[in-house]
Amino acid sequence: MRLKIALLPGDGIGPEVSQQSVKVLNTIAEIFGHHFEIEEALVGAIAIDETGSPLPEKTLNLCKKSDAVLFGSIGDPKYDNNPNAKVRPEQGLLRLRKELGLFANIRPVKAYPTLLDQSPLKRNIIEGTDMLIYRELTGGIYFGEKKINEDATVASDLCEYSQFEIERIAHLAFKAAQTRSNKVTLVDKANVLESSRLWRRVVTNLANEYPGVIVDFLFVDNAAMQMILNPKQFDVILTENMFGDIISDEGSVIGGSIGLLASASVGYENALFEPIHGSYPQAKGKNIANPVASILSTAMLLDHFDLTEEASAVRRAVEKAIELGIVTSDLNKDSYFGTDYVGDYIANAILNKGDSDNYINYENVHLGKSVFM
Ligand code: IPM
């Protein structure tokens, strides 16, 4: 298969982690005989520094004509700490989502058997967790009208949704549930918000088209609690933009590290794949960031093009790395490896179809003493 992939490394640790995904993509291309044409472009704070815009036209055009976008991360403390900044890196990502029509953001949350003790949550609570969050991505409070009065003492952000916007993502969530455990939980705040009541009505009506799927409703405050009290109850979670942003970060605690959570953002024409973590500026350039979320986002990219065998090969290699303790320090403080080392190991494990045992000195790893950077 030929695929044109736009690579947008972005800020902070984005370049380091997405570089590991490039290794993985190149390895997959080599083994399975695909041709992935990868072209890099600027986005975020680095794009502001170089061009004045967080999403230069050149980048947007490249993304539009590519089959997929592989995104690193975005954000820089010099903007985070300055609420008066006129232009912000995040605007680049938000505009990109809107321009590409990426209305559904899909975030899988899983408890890896070998990482159960990494989570601050108890093993018996998280064991067996496997949920898929469908977060609406191009509407709601993120994109509604923003206002601030003249003397900057009153401000508002409008949360607006149309039936159409709710239906198109709800269809995807119901279809996903049909391939899993047939349950959709709508997370909203229908006891307070008119927009949430619209979500409930639309989703309730749509449910008639999916008779095998059970629909459940939870207010977001309760959902935030249920997420860590009993995460196993969830199969597919469907929710609006900001609630999805918040509960998916919360969900990352289940897996033991936010450095593991991948995501796919899809629309009718385009698709973008990115880790859910931010730019982690403190770690930038230190070779300590976990590349797994980016690599698993690459697996989602492969799945998106029905390259299921290829995607499984990537996931198997990631699982093997985790099982053997070839992980960054967020997952093991006593024995850890550098970002590029983990990336090399995973690419190598794919190449050797899971048989790369001569690659490192396992004795050190198992003694829990090794640091390879
Ligand atoms: C995410 C991020 C973004 C969001 C930011 C960087 C704009 O937190 O993808 O979850 O809020 O959507």
Ligand code: MN
């Ligand atoms: Mn977020």
